Amino acid sequence: MATYQLTVNGERKEVTVDPSTPLLWVLREDLKMTGTKYGCGVSVCGACTVHVNGVATRSCMLPISLLGERAIVTIEAMNDDAVGRVVQDAWVEKDVVQCGYCQSGQIMSAVALLKATPKPTDTNIEESMGGNICRCATYVRIREAIKTAAARLK
Amino acid sequence: MPRYRAAGLLISIIILAFGAWTIIASALGQAREQGRSDVSRAQGLVAWEQVYSVLTHPRCINCHTATNYPQQGDDRHRHFANVVRGPEGKGVPALNCVTCHQEVNADSTGVPGGHDWHLAPLSMKWQDANDNPLPSAAICRSVTDRSKNGNLDAQALLKHHEEAVLVLWAWQPGRRPDGTMRTLPPLSHKEFVAATRRWVEAGTPCPPAR
Numbered sequence: 001m002a003t004y005q006l007t008v009n010g011e012r013k014e015v016t017v018d019p020s021t022p023l024l025w026v027l028r029e030d031l032k033m034t035g036t037k038y039g040c041g042v043s044v045c046g047a048c049t050v051h052v053n054g055v056a057t058r059s060c061m062l063p064i065s066l067l068g069e070r071a072i073v074t075i076e077a078m079n080d081d082a083v084g085r086v087v088q089d090a091w092v093e094k095d096v097v098q099c100g101y102c103q104s105g106q107i108m109s110a111v112a113l114l115k116a117t118p119k120p121t122d123t124n125i126e127e128s129m130g131g132n133i134c135r136c137a138t139y140v141r142i143r144e145a146i147k148t149a150a151a152r153l154k
Numbered sequence: 155m156p157r158y159r160a161a162g163l164l165i166s167i168i169i170l171a172f173g174a175w176t177i178i179a180s181a182l183g184q185a186r187e188q189g190r191s192d193v194s195r196a197q198g199l200v201a202w203e204q205v206y207s208v209l210t211h212p213r214c215i216n217c218h219t220a221t222n223y224p225q226q227g228d229d230r231h232r233h234f235a236n237v238v239r240g241p242e243g244k245g246v247p248a249l250n251c252v253t254c255h256q257e258v259n260a261d262s263t264g265v266p267g268g269h270d271w272h273l274a275p276l277s278m279k280w281q282d283a284n285d286n287p288l289p290s291a292a293i294c295r296s297v298t299d300r301s302k303n304g305n306l307d308a309q310a311l312l313k314h315h316e317e318a319v320l321v322l323w324a325w326q327p328g329r330r331p332d333g334t335m336r337t338l339p340p341l342s343h344k345e346f347v348a349a350t351r352r353w354v355e356a357g358t359p360c361p362p363a364r
Contacts, residue, residue, distance in 0.1 A: 057252075113248045130238070
């Protein structure tokens with residue numbers, strides 16, 4: 001076991017966990033932040049996506065020991081994020097969500113895309129969102145929502 | 155000795171000395187061009203085939219693709235999660251290489267890592283569009299083409315093989331998600347560098363294209 005100082009959504013947190021514990025489980029079980037989801041545990045589905053120093057990251061495969069001083073941002077912070085709020089509003093407007101399980105990861109990836117590429121093409125969207133899987137197949141509405149959000153972002 | 159004979163003798167000596175100097179300088183130039191003169195072209199070609207055996211091992215060739223995606227595993231299958239090359243070989247927003255690959259191997263989760271994890275540029279593709287390794291002659295010519303290899307001369311190629319972080323990773327590739335160790339290239343890193351050095355000293359010869 002080891003103690004780690006984390007910055008999560010701008011707040012300092014301290015956890016004592018096994019160094020090999022993936023960030024996902026530190027968030028969900030130690031910090032009780034359950035917005036980030038477990039979908040596969042092997043980085044295939046994207047449900048666990050968070051931002052680490054601004055980079056979309058698969059938290060299920062990131063051992064806490066490799067995090068260092070990098071800042072973590074989760075889905076819980078998206079309403080207070082300028083781009084995150086626009087994306088979430090677009091998600092609601094386009095009625096994207098069905099079961100909702102993948103959508104935290106979808107939104108985190110969409111926000112990362114729009115912060116890097118404010119006016120994404122269909123190819124940009126397909127390539128960047130292609131690693132986030134939706135069993136309910138809301139892909140068409142995800143694409144529409146991203147385009148709607150992009151149109152509203154300056 | 156009459157003066158004119160002495161002058162003639164002096165001129166002859168000068169001409170002979172100049173001729174000898176020209177011959178020696180030419181030989182030295184050839185030796186410099188070839189590298190150490192005791193590594194023949196034939197030996198250099200043998201060394202190159204040893205280098206080629208490493209370059210086409212999955213730990214190396216999986217990131218030297220001709221396509222829009224990297225490969226993974228000893229069977230060199232397409233990398234999962236639909237990851238793509240991106241404009242700089244580092245993936246795309248929301249699906250960068252560093253989305254999963256950290257600065258070091260994550261043996262507890264099986265994700266390999268190294269500083270600035272990324273694909274080799276398309277100019278350094280060692281496969282064809284069908285994921286088949288290119289022949290030895292083709293890769294040799296590509297690797298020695300300074301318009302393709304990042305303007306590396308022979309010594310810089312040797313240094314790259316000796317020191318580049320992602321090259322060194324191939325010999326410390328970490329564990330797979332199932333806990334087993336990834337396979338290593340057919341030569342040790344020391345042997346790989348030695349083969350590269352012999353190839354460089356032979357003047358980086360390439361086998362003939364077939």
